[in-house]
Amino acid sequence: MQVDQRNNPKLLMGIIGGLTVLIALFFAYQWLSSSTDGKSVHQEEMMAAPVKPPVAVPIQTESTPVAETETIKLVEEDILDSAVPENASLAKEEIAKLDDIQQQLNDQEKTLTQQHQDADELIQLKEEQIKLLEAQLAQQVK
CATH class of the missing domain: 1.20.5 (Single alpha-helices involved in coiled-coils or other helix-helix interfaces)
Incomplete structure (x- = not known):
């Protein structure tokens, strides 16, 4: 090269x-x-190993109301009747799991309560808006 x-x-x-x-x-x-x-x-x-998917609570909006009779199962009923393991480490794991479930339920309760309050506030605001629009329409008609 x-x-x-x-x-x-x-x-x-x-x-x-x-x-x-x-x-x-x-x-x-x-x-x-x-x-x-x-x-x-x-x-x-x-x-x-099929695993049960976690149950999620659907978000409710004004356009999609859910019937009151419909219930969502968040926790299996047999968890209340099951015996606590005698082994200390297994018992601690079970308690931790139950505490975690309780925490999730508390968080869901707070979320749902907040959503309910927001929905009530939106309904109130919409009612006020409708009243104002009706008054405005009545003035325009005169």
Whole structure:
């Protein structure tokens, strides 16, 4: 090679660009192959041990009222009758789990109470707005 060819900026940029593309392709292949392997392992675990999904309370809005007779089961009833384990560590885990459930229920109660107050306030504001619009309409009609 001549000295001119070794110091050619186009040649150097081409080599650097080619190496960059090869490295990017390698990492893309690794990322895609690892994500598909992880999904298949995760799917096998999900099929092997079905788990109950957590029960969520739907958010109620004015446009979608829920019937009062419909109840959502937040906690299984058998949890009250189940015996507390005699092993201290298992008992502590059970107590921690029950405390966590109680905390979630308290948080849900606060959220629902706040939503109820917000809905009442919105209803009151809408009633006032309707009264004002009716008064304005009555003035325009006269």
